[in-house]
Amino acid sequence: MRKLLIVEDEEMIRRGLVNTIDWGSMGCSIVGDAADGNEGLKMIRNLHPDIILTDIKMPRMDGLAMARQARDEGLNAALIFLTSYSDFTYAREAIRLDAADYLLKPVDEYELRALIEKLVEKEPDEEKCASHLPVNPLPWQQWLTDETLNPYVRQTMRRIQQSYAARISIERLADEFGVSASYLSRKFKEAARQTFGEILTRQRLYMAARQLSTGIYRVYEVAEQNGFGDYKNFCTVFKKYAGESPTEFMRHRRGNAVRDE
The missing domain is CATH 3.40.50.2300 (Response regulator)
Structure with missing residues (x-):
């Protein structure tokens, strides 16, 4: 139950x-x-x-x-x-x-x-809960409840989860936390097994795919609302990870009812 x-x-x-x-x-x-x-x-x-x-x-x-x-x-x-x-x-x-x-x-x-x-x-597994999307969700609960996690890394992960659509960087966060960017980058990669940039991109892509799947938004709106800004860059990154363009993904999810880009 x-x-x-x-x-x-x-x-x-x-x-x-x-x-x-x-x-x-x-x-x-x-x-x-x-x-x-x-x-x-x-x-x-x-x-x-x-x-x-x-x-x-x-x-x-x-x-x-x-x-x-x-x-x-x-x-x-x-x-x-x-x-x-x-x-x-x-x-x-x-x-x-x-x-x-x-x-x-x-x-x-x-x-x-x-x-x-x-x-x-x-499936109760968070990694599988959105298998219909081309990008898997990140295991935020597992990371943010891990008491052994470096506190600066935890703050960085929480910032990505909350503010993925904003202009954030490892350098800005390191400066805010009072640590060096190289230290934070190293500790982050040790914990997440991926770089800050890779995790940020994955979070943005996952949320973008969720928006695209609703059929409510145009592609350029999804790009802007999820931190990509540039429409062409978003399409390039999305296709690299998903194997198809945003418009193709929407068409497969919604048949031919795709909004004009």
Whole structure:
């Protein structure tokens, strides 16, 4: 059974989700429910759910802020966001948080069931959880919860996970941390078995592939939003890693319904 946590501020909706859906038939058991993000974050830390079903708009701490904090702490449950707002801003942020999906209220129970069953069937191994994408996710939880990891390396990894779309470099981070760039580069490669630049590129490509697979964004938008900036550079790097261009990847994922570049 996969452990499920429900975070929803509207009590009637929360009670309905908890009591009226046959979660057991989907391979899930509810380990807790919370009325806001603050309460939800405490439960995430204590209960380590496999799946989190959360509203976005909530008092005290919203679902996106809760999810960001959980991700920062290396708590990488599958995320399903619920909202009454059909705004692509929320969808984009959900994708950046590596969410499994984004569903509008009122929730279609059949759609929810199909999504939950798909998540339950997936391999629990983080490296395999997105095998449909051309670039595998990085093992952030494994790295960021490793107590033997060099603290500067951990800070660098967390910065890549959080700010991969920004202009960051090993030199800037080393200067910020008060250590030499050569020292940080060496320790980083020892821990990750790849260079800072390789890990940064892999994170950018993984998140870019997730955005491309939705069919919501144009290729140049994905390039800009994931730190590549230059459209041609993005296409070159994507094809090198994925074996096909971004447009070809979108076409294979969405048939012929591909947006103009």
